[in-house]
Amino acid sequence: MNRPRVAIPRAMYYYEQGELWERFFRSLGCEVIFSPHTSGEILDSGTVLSPSETCLPVKVFMGHVKYLDGKADYIFIPSLYSIEQNAFSCPEACALSDMAGLCLGLTTPILSVEVDVRRGVFKCTRLARTLGLSEDFVRGVLESTVLTRLGAGAAVPSAVSGNRSKIAVVGHPYILYDPVISMGISEKLERGGYSVLTASSTGRRERVRLSVPFADKHFWSEGYDLLGASCALMSRPDVAGLIFLTPFACGIDSVVVDLVRRRIKAYPGVRFMALSLDEHTGQAGFETRIEAFLDILNGSYKEIV
Amino acid sequence: MKITFPHMGPLYITAKVILDTLGLDYVLPPSCGRQSLERGSAHSPEGMCMPFKTILGDLLYGLDHGADVILFGESCGQCRQGYFGALHDEILHELGYTFTRMDLNLATMSYEDFKRKLAPVLDGVGGATIARAFVSAARVVFAADRMFELARGVRCRELERGAADCALRDGEQNIRCAHGYSQVMSAIRNTEGRLRIIPTDTRRVPLKIAVIGEIFVCCESFLNLEIERRLGGLGAQVCTSMSPGYWVREHLIKNLLPFRLESKTRAAAAKYVQSHDFGGHGVDTVGSASLYSGEAVDGIVHIYPLTCMPEIIAGSALPSVHSDGGVPILTLVVDELTGEAGFQTRLEAFADMLEMRRANNNINNNIVNM
Numbered sequence: 001m002n003r004p005r006v007a008i009p010r011a012m013y014y015y016e017q018g019e020l021w022e023r024f025f026r027s028l029g030c031e032v033i034f035s036p037h038t039s040g041e042i043l044d045s046g047t048v049l050s051p052s053e054t055c056l057p058v059k060v061f062m063g064h065v066k067y068l069d070g071k072a073d074y075i076f077i078p079s080l081y082s083i084e085q086n087a088f089s090c091p092e093a094c095a096l097s098d099m100a101g102l103c104l105g106l107t108t109p110i111l112s113v114e115v116d117v118r119r120g121v122f123k124c125t126r127l128a129r130t131l132g133l134s135e136d137f138v139r140g141v142l143e144s145t146v147l148t149r150l151g152a153g154a155a156v157p158s159a160v161s162g163n164r165s166k167i168a169v170v171g172h173p174y175i176l177y178d179p180v181i182s183m184g185i186s187e188k189l190e191r192g193g194y195s196v197l198t199a200s201s202t203g204r205r206e207r208v209r210l211s212v213p214f215a216d217k218h219f220w221s222e223g224y225d226l227l228g229a230s231c232a233l234m235s236r237p238d239v240a241g242l243i244f245l246t247p248f249a250c251g252i253d254s255v256v257v258d259l260v261r262r263r264i265k266a267y268p269g270v271r272f273m274a275l276s277l278d279e280h281t282g283q284a285g286f287e288t289r290i291e292a293f294l295d296i297l298n299g300s301y302k303e304i305v
Numbered sequence: 306m307k308i309t310f311p312h313m314g315p316l317y318i319t320a321k322v323i324l325d326t327l328g329l330d331y332v333l334p335p336s337c338g339r340q341s342l343e344r345g346s347a348h349s350p351e352g353m354c355m356p357f358k359t360i361l362g363d364l365l366y367g368l369d370h371g372a373d374v375i376l377f378g379e380s381c382g383q384c385r386q387g388y389f390g391a392l393h394d395e396i397l398h399e400l401g402y403t404f405t406r407m408d409l410n411l412a413t414m415s416y417e418d419f420k421r422k423l424a425p426v427l428d429g430v431g432g433a434t435i436a437r438a439f440v441s442a443a444r445v446v447f448a449a450d451r452m453f454e455l456a457r458g459v460r461c462r463e464l465e466r467g468a469a470d471c472a473l474r475d476g477e478q479n480i481r482c483a484h485g486y487s488q489v490m491s492a493i494r495n496t497e498g499r500l501r502i503i504p505t506d507t508r509r510v511p512l513k514i515a516v517i518g519e520i521f522v523c524c525e526s527f528l529n530l531e532i533e534r535r536l537g538g539l540g541a542q543v544c545t546s547m548s549p550g551y552w553v554r555e556h557l558i559k560n561l562l563p564f565r566l567e568s569k570t571r572a573a574a575a576k577y578v579q580s581h582d583f584g585g586h587g588v589d590t591v592g593s594a595s596l597y598s599g600e601a602v603d604g605i606v607h608i609y610p611l612t613c614m615p616e617i618i619a620g621s622a623l624p625s626v627h628s629d630g631g632v633p634i635l636t637l638v639v640d641e642l643t644g645e646a647g648f649q650t651r652l653e654a655f656a657d658m659l660e661m662r663r664a665n666n667n668i669n670n671n672i673v674n675m
Contacts (some may be wrong), residue, residue, distance in 0.1 A: 053638070057527045079580055081383075091383040091584040091614045098578040165486070211392050218385075251385050252612040253394060254352035262395055262561045 004131060005031045007072035010140060011065035012057060012096065013037065013080060015173040017150065021076060023097050028131060028138065033072055036066040038180040043065055046162040047279045047305040049103055055247040056181055056278050057174045058099070065100045067283070074130070075100075082118035085149040089219040090252055113142065115152065118218075132193040135145050167194045168233035170226055170260070171245035181277060183286045184243065192294040197239065199229030220252050230260040234270050240297050248278040271296055306330070306405075306426050309367025310376040311360040312337045314524030315453065316549040318480055318489060318571040319446040320376070325485040326438035327430050332372045333481065334363040337527040346641050348396050355610040355640055356521040357389055357529055364393060368402045375406045382586030384615055404419060441486035443553070448493050451551035452476070454459065455500050458545070460537030461512075462505035470534055472499040482594060512541040512604065512659050515597040519589050519609035519616050522639060523547035528647050529639065531610055536606075539656040544602065546570070546593050547586070587615030591622045598630025604659045605632055606652075611640035633659065 006025045023034045035042070038060055039066045046063025052064075061153070068075050077097035080089045092099075097112040111130060114123035119190060128138040167189050169176065176182050176198060186196045199207070207217055207228025215224065226244075234242050244260060246253040257274050273293050275286070306588045308331040310320055315335060324331045334341065341362030342355070347393050348365075364375055379387050390408050397404065400654050419429060420435065427435070451472075459471040475498030483489045502673060514536055522528045523545060533543045556567075570592030571581070590607065597605055609616035625636050633654045637648065 011328075021457075051621045052618055053612070053620075080623060081582070087384050091587070091618060094383065095578065095580045095583040095587075095618045098580050099618060102577065102621050102625055218387070227619075239654050249352070249612045249617075251354075254350055254354075255385055255611065257352070257396070258350035258392065262399070 001031055003031045004074065005033060005072040006034060007033050007035070007068040007108070008077045009012050009068060009075070010035045010179065011061040011064045012174045013078065013093065015177045017078075017146070020149055021078070023160060024141060024263075025076070027141045030134060031132070033068075033267045035067050038064070038178050040180070043180055043279065050099075051103065053166075053249055054099075055092070055250050057097070057172060057247055059279060060174075060178065060181060061096060062100060062104060065106070066104050069104070069106045072108060075106070075108050076111045078151055079112055079131050081114065081116035081121075083221055084117050086218050087118065087224060088218060091220055099247050108170045115147075115150070117147070122147065141259070164193065164237070165240045165297070166193045166197045166238050168197045168230070168236075168242040170199060170233070170240050170242060170247065172226070172229050172247070172250075173199075174221060175245050175247065175277065178263055181247075181284065182245070183277070183281070185243070185290070187245075188287065190289050192290070194240070194294070194297070197236075199231055199233075202229045203233040222252050223256055226253070226256045226264075227259055228255070230256075231263055234267050239270055241273070242270070243293065244274040246274055246276055248276045306374050307332060307372045307625075308374045308376050308407075308426065309334065309364060309370075309372035311363035311561070312341075312525065313356075313448050313552075314526065314549060315477075316446075318449045318493075319442045319549060321480075321483075322340060322445045322486050322489050323438045323442045325440050327427065327434060329426055331376075332367045334366040336477075337525050342527070342641055348400065351393075352612060353392075353401055354385065354613055356525075357385070357392070357601055358641065359525070359528065360389060361396065365400075367406060368397065373404050375404055376423075377406065378409045378472075380410065382461065384613075386585065400646070401616065414581075429492075438445045441603050443558070445486065445489055445555045447492070448490060450548050452493050452497050453548070457537065457542055459500050459503050459505060459535060459541045460534070461540055462507070462509050464504045464506060466538060469500060469537070472496055472503065473602070475499075478508075483611070509540070512539075512656060512663065514541040514543055514656075515593070515602045515604045515605045515658070516543055516545040516608060517547065517593045517605060518588075518607050519595070520552060520586050521612050522549045522608055522610050524549060524552075530645060532608065532637075532652070535591065535649060535652050536656070538667070539653060541603075541656055544590075544597070545572075565608065568592075573599075577625055583615050583618050585613065585615035587619040590619035591614060591626065594623055594634065595625045595630065595672045598626060598632040602632060603632045603663055604655060605653070607634055607636045609640050633662070641642055 008014060008022040016108055023050055025032045042063035044068050045058055051060040065075055076210060079097055080087050080093040091185060097110050101110055113119060114129055122136045122139065122142060124142055125135055125253045128135040169185060189196050198274055208224050209227040210231035211219060211224045230242060233239055244257055246257055261272065264270055275289060308329055312334060322332065337359050341359050344365055345358035345362030349361055377390055379390055390406060405425065405559065409422055456469045456473050463469055473496065476492060479492040480489055483492045501532060508650060515521060516532060520667065524547060536543050570589045573586045573595040574592035576595065578588060582588060592607055607620060620636055627634050634650065
């Protein structure tokens with residue numbers, strides 16, 4: 001009997017959870033495929049099909065889903081309301097499966113589960129029925145392969161070499177680790193003579209603790225990661241600058257970037273730059289800004305007192 | 306202690322009645338306008354949505370005029386609104402203001418919660434007075450809703466353009482000057498009386514246009530560029546479910562009930578979106594669009610502030626709603642740089658198109674009936 005083939009888009013939650021969901025589906029006896037790394041065609045296709053005001057990472061995600069249409073029995077898009085206690089996920093993370101179904105005109109059906117750790121709700125009834133499996137079995141596999149590891153953060157560590165000065169690069173994993181929309185920032189900074197530190201150099205508990213004033217309250221998971229990582233990294237003596245890569249119209253970042261801007265005033269030796277990305281961002285403009293930032297770090301400009 | 310609170314359209318009427326009944330001192334900022342937006346924008350992150358900026362502008366006014374307590378209603382959830390308070394605090398403290406904040410979490414508020422949060426100002430106020438404040442507020446919020454609903458019906462039929470809005474303007478001025486439940490209700494009733502005697506063209510059958518979208522922009526006429534007045538001036542009767550009464554019913558009253566009430570709007574949305582909540586009132590927007598399509602409105606206007614995440618998601622469902630119901634939907638995105646001329650042009654074009662469509666449908670119906 002043919003195993004069902006499930007396709008997972010290599011975008012958005014993939015960078016933090018892709019391995020977990022792959023393990024989940026393989027444990028259910030499915031074959032798993034991923035879309036290729038983001039390309040210009042995938043970006044363009046997603047941009048054309050998505051509502052114009054969605055943020056760039058969601059447009060890229062839609063491009064990946066459209067690419068996978070017709071290449072598998074199902075396309076998997078989870079609804080992530082909350083992946084840890086006391087935290088929400090971005091609204092887009094809840095609604096990606098809905099948006100894909102509404103905007104893309106897909107022929108391949110979408111498979112989904114609902115994950116809400118905050119409310120203790122994990123719905124996989126429809127998925128179990130579609131795959132012809134018992135719900136209890138699917139729920140058990142969900143718990144053992146996915147739920148125990150959610151919220152651990154991106155599985156991609158940053159390689160930090162030697163004694164070079166560091167620049168902290170902060171941003172959603174689905175930007176930083178995407179080959180196209182990251183604009184190759186890490187490579188550019190490494191070529192400029194700096195090592196790059198990301199949120200994965202910090203611990204989860206440290207990030208939550210430093211996310212003042214939200215440490216004891218509810219906040220977005222992405223918010224804790226970005227704000228907490230920024231606060232942890234800006235205080236390191238070997239960090240010369242912090243660059244925040246943010247997609248235009250990101251609601252979470254509109255709160256977080258402002259808070260980071262305020263927090264970093266306590267570290268006058270650390271330079272800060274926020275770079276806003278959308279589908280119109282050009283390489284030339286991006287590189288100019290990176291070069292200017294590196295010039296400032298290298299002391300090419302005198303302080304105007 | 307002197308309280309201040311920000312505007313969200315006519316919600317100030319209800320807040321006023323609560324605070325008057327409790328005998329509390331407060332500063333009521335002027336109606337939302339260019340000044341509150343410009344002042345708030347000057348100190349806000351650029352990427353924040355417009356409501357954040359006008360709320361900040363209102364709070365600055367209140368604090369400048371002697372207030373030392375901020376009263377705010379927040380709902381936690383995926384949308385940014387739950388974090389307005391924290392960011393406003395950082396901005397205001399940086400500007401040198403000191404104050405106490407009282408945030409009422411509307412998603413989870415109870416009577417005990419209200420008493421506990423407002424304890425510093427409720428010193429000496431008895432339980433009976435608090436209960437009376439709530440009952441009065443509930444009556445006023447729905448009475449105000451009815452007054453604005455009456456104005457919508459008059460505005461599109463009035464023989465003298467602007468008469469309904471003139472009555473409303475005077476009415477709101479009287480409400481601002483009124484003190485307490487009886488005076489505010491009297492001002493509302495007088496305004497309704499004045500609206501009822503405005504001469505109208507009773508034979509006119511106006512277009513029916515539903516306005517849906519983000520609740521703050523739907524309620525606050527400055528932020529929606531007075532869309533109801535503009536559509537009324539184009540001869541359309543506006544209907545909307547996004548009002549302070551809706552907000553009070555959905556967030557306060559339903560949460561206080563010991564049983565769960567099914568929402569027609571959410572049931573209608575379920576045909577298009579599986580997600581039960583993606584923040585704000587996004588799911589309600591989808592459901593409202595579907596319900597209004599079923600009620601055979603002539604057109605729907607979907608309005609929200611730039612970068613509003615829940616409404617962007619809801620907007621992706623509207624082409625499917627249109628496809629099913631056949632009702633044209635116009636989406637308008639507003640921010641502090643939105644120009645009046647372009648906004649008016651779009652509304653005029655939409656109204657023209659709806660009139661032509663209605664005329665064509667009538668011709669086709671007559672042909673069928675012959």
